[in-house]
Amino acid sequence: MAFFAHSEYEPLRLKSVTDLVREVERLSVENAQLQRAVTSHAQVDQAIGALVVLAEISPADAWDVLRDVSQRTNTKLHTIAGLVLEFAQGCPLPGTVREALRDALARRRPSPAAVH
Template identity: 40%
Template sequence: MRHTDDEFDEVRSELAQRRRQLASQPVIEQAKGMLMLLHDLDDEGAFALLREVSQLSNTKLHEVAAIVLSAGSDSLPGPGRDASTAAVLGTLESLTRPDGVEPG
């Protein structure tokens, strides 16, 4: 059986996607841990919160996780921070404030 160039391209593309997923996994796990600690969430609740913030702010999940980690370490720039960072943090704040309802 002979494989076509299109089949090889498809496999290469899938492999690249899997590598990106593996590279972002530690960041997501660390962000989940931070949210679990700060908001008394379990593993599923923390992931649900990350996912919801990602969807509501139209930001990729691994980017949300990186922003959460940066915010927790106070390494975010101040007033000049970019729009996606502001959207993520604003969404996260609105979902976790005491008078709001947290997912999970």
């Protein structure tokens, strides 16, 4: 059985079974990466929502807080988001994350003197 590859940039050409296997492997890896990205993005969005409600800050500030905590603790953003979601459900935060989150939130809240 013959298999052909066609693209806008290259003419119709015969592909070997080995080429097809490599292409399937490449697409499988790409698919797994995309699935992880979608899951991670959803988790970050949920953590932003949790911070909006719990800390009474804007979504933009919540994003900044997550990013800030991630950078200051040298922890991946999706990991911080997962910890925030667990915290929202009653689990404790690790000490370094708790301190970085407290500090990041303090930097985004107006000072008492600024409130009329």
